[in-house]
Amino acid sequence: MSTRTDKKQQTRQNLIDAALGLLNQQRSFGSLSLREVAREAGLAPNAFYRHFDDMEDLGLALVDVAGQSLRTVMREARQKLVTSQSVLDVSVNALFDHIAREPQLFHMLLREQGTGSESWRRAIRTEIRYFTNELAEDLERLGQAKERPIADAYTTADAIVAITFGGAGNALSMSADSRSELAARLVLQLRMIMLGSERMAEARD
Amino acid sequence: MSTRTDKKQQTRQNLIDAALGLLNQQRSFGSLSLREVAREAGLAPNAFYRHFDDMEDLGLALVDVAGQSLRTVMREARQKLVTSQSVLDVSVNALFDHIAREPQLFHMLLREQGTGSESWRRAIRTEIRYFTNELAEDLERLGQAKERPIADAYTTADAIVAITFGGAGNALSMSADSRSELAARLVLQLRMIMLGSERMAEARD
């Protein structure tokens, strides 16, 4: 009873992959056309409607996929938060590796935050806020464990995310060399934030 | 001998204003059509070509206008860098005021960095890098004057710009209330960076 549903899932996935395949640093999701995506997926234009209401609907599905991918990065980073010494260094490099593996996904998340429909932008904002909240929690816990508390965990986490994701967005259109140079600078900047946050917490006592 | 050239300049400006007028948080520059802009400017579509090669050409002109506006903000901020006590607070609020006055310009600069043609993105990157360089210079000078030097002025400036512009980009689609809340958080984050940078410089001795 599932040959039918399986096949449907498959072509749905084909549409998603087709859209992703058409994205690159020159081409934003907003510039893709329904016909174009259907063509790339080997479908007649009309068949698109069997799977999504319109391009916006597809877009939200893509953000969802990207969100899952982002959560994977985070989970890995959280593991390292416990074990490693040079947390920041390892985390940033982990993120950069991940980005290099799925550039289109992160193109959407990091570089198309500001464009598109209201719901598109809200969906992206939600994914990123989720990331920030989790990080804030980790920072707080970690700060107490090491007895070097930080000031205002959410604000600190937000700064870290802004720096990291902003940088990662730029990394998308860079050579491997410039990329690792950028990664090094990001680590420095994150260290500044952590240092500053700790110092602010000290001053508050 | 200038009735002709004057008029031409005027309609060119009309085209620029028309494009700017069509931009808002839902509508990105990339989604504007040549005909649409010409229509808004009260021109026949063909007349567009008397002033710009194509939409990309217009886009670069717009980035140029935005860059000039950005440089104005910076000049004001630099004045305050010398006179005021709470530099960061005043600077961030100055930027936010400016943004509220010309939202379309900053929409392009802050939210459409990641989309569009190669030359479009390079033009935007150049404007922002200019800003970062000037800030780095100021930070270095200021740090020496106050005998509280900072570490790696360019890296510090880059972090400040990333935080500030990232935040400002988000501010564009916020209510006035959320906006000032955000501004307050940004000031905190910038203080973290400054504090951290100073501490890094101390540690290096």
Next chain:
DNA sequence: CATTTCAGTGTACGCGTGTACACCAATGTG
């Protein structure tokens, strides 16, 4: 086995687009 469901097709439509071409009328030039 007869019937219903439904993913996918082909045709067709009106629309907005970029831009080529021929033209006009006012300004600038010798």
Next chain:
DNA sequence: CACATTGGTGTACACGCGTACACTGAAATG
């Protein structure tokens, strides 16, 4: 004053788009 320059117009074209409609054939259902 005669002529050249040029900002702007109107017409026309082919194109890609979203999507409505009628359809088909295979899988699912009873």
